[in-house]
Amino acid sequence: MTEALTVKNIVLGEGKPCICIPLTSSTKAALIEEAARYQQEGADVVEWRADIFEEVENHTAVEQVLKDLTAVLKGIPLIFTFRSHQEGGEKELSTADYVALNQFVIETGLVDFVDVELYQGEDTVQNLISTAHQQHTYVIVSNHDFQKTPPKSDIVSRLKQAEELGGDVLKIAVMPKETDDVLALLAATNEMKKDTKKPMITMAMGPLGVVSRLSGQVFGSALTFGAGEKASAPGQVPVGELRQVLDVLDKSMGD
Secondary structure, X not given: OOOOEEEOOEEEOOOOOEEEEEEOOOOHHHHHHHHHHHHHHOOOEEEEEHHHOOOOOOHHXXXXXXXXXXXXXXXXOEEEXXXXXXXXXXXXXXXXXXXXXXXXXXXXXXXXXXXXXXXXXXXXXXXXXXXXXXXXXXXEEEEEEOOOOOOHHHHXXXXXXXXXXXXXXXXXXXXXXXXXXXXXXXXXXXXXXXXXXXXXXXXXXXXXXXXXXXXXXXXXXXXXEXXXXXXXXXXXXXXXXXXXXXXXXXXXXXX
């Protein structure tokens, strides 16, 4: 059974999935405007996709954005994510710069979660997890395949690897080419739900995968991403529509 994480005003891994809205603007002013809007819209969690930020390599600028975001979000948990180019991001950093950026952000104490990519390497992942846990920050260990859906056994293996490395939340996103791929993702999620106590975030992307973004409460995914200013990945559903569907499913599961 999942051991839920209580972070500020949300519980991750219990009941209906939390809704996370990604911040996808490239400038500080636009990011703060986005955050204010999502705070009003009732986001459960907000993710800053910092790889889209034009000054992401300037740590002082990053810290200032984080300070302003936390003030505007008023208690909504914040995920910091630098998504690498190979996993669907806008920019690429060397491993050293990736580590330095994430360590800096963790040490500001201004974020609740950092997203660390599984394939940045075992040492990188474990070192960042160690730093994060010293600061009482949670780590989402993630993997994204924008080209295909691996076999179910590979999906399970990657989630288990994320768990073994010490991730607090296990995340995988895959690209389906046919409906069987969506079923593989859902089956892998359901299998892992029985084997791990860690909250998971799993999804199939694109139009075929929308059902996976809606059905987390059934199969075991604790958080789903809704489209805000613009989608940060293919297949994200507008937040208002997403909330309605999650409410319907939650009610039906309680009946």
